[in-house]
Amino acid sequence: MPELLFTLLIKFLPSHYHIIDSFRNDDDFLAVLLLMGSFVFLALTVISILLGLLFVATIILLISAGIISTSVIVGLQQRSVTKGFKTLFLSSAIVGSTIVSVIFCIFLNAVYDWHSNNMAILIGIGLGIVLGIGLGLLAFKAMTGLVRFLTNKYRK
Numbered sequence: 001m002p003e004l005l006f007t008l009l010i011k012f013l014p015s016h017y018h019i020i021d022s023f024r025n026d027d028d029f030l031a032v033l034l035l036m037g038s039f040v041f042l043a044l045t046v047i048s049i050l051l052g053l054l055f056v057a058t059i060i061l062l063i064s065a066g067i068i069s070t071s072v073i074v075g076l077q078q079r080s081v082t083k084g085f086k087t088l089f090l091s092s093a094i095v096g097s098t099i100v101s102v103i104f105c106i107f108l109n110a111v112y113d114w115h116s117n118n119m120a121i122l123i124g125i126g127l128g129i130v131l132g133i134g135l136g137l138l139a140f141k142a143m144t145g146l147v148r149f150l151t152n153k154y155r156k
Helices: 001-015 021-065 067-078 081-112 115-156
Strands: none
Touching: 021 067, 067 081, 081 115
16 A cells, blocks of 8 residues: 555656656756856956956055155154054045045036136135045044054954
8 A cells, every 4th residue: 555655646746746857957957056156256256356456556546646655754754653654544535535525626616606616626625635634534543443453352
């Protein structure tokens, strides 16, 4: 009797349930899995190349602007690595925020028509310098806090 029941189950179940049939298509699953893995690998490769190019472009921009060499000279002249890094953060933040502020003020001037474009540029430069000093000091304090935290954590 159990043999008859087993024979009937084997004979009739595959025609009604498609779950058992899916195990026969392992080749399709492996091909899709291989394609998905290769696409993920390709996407991660492209993202890492773009991040590397962005890093190199940032370093080239900082070198061409003289920010890195100025920071090194200040650090050597003051005999303090901390003052060199502070100069690096302040200079980078001032230049970056000035560019963003000038673009923002020109855009606002085009939308609201406050003053002439020259006045909008001067307002953007002043705003960028003030915001850059604040942002640079904030970034420097955050970096020193992070360095202090990491040295205390890994010193033990």
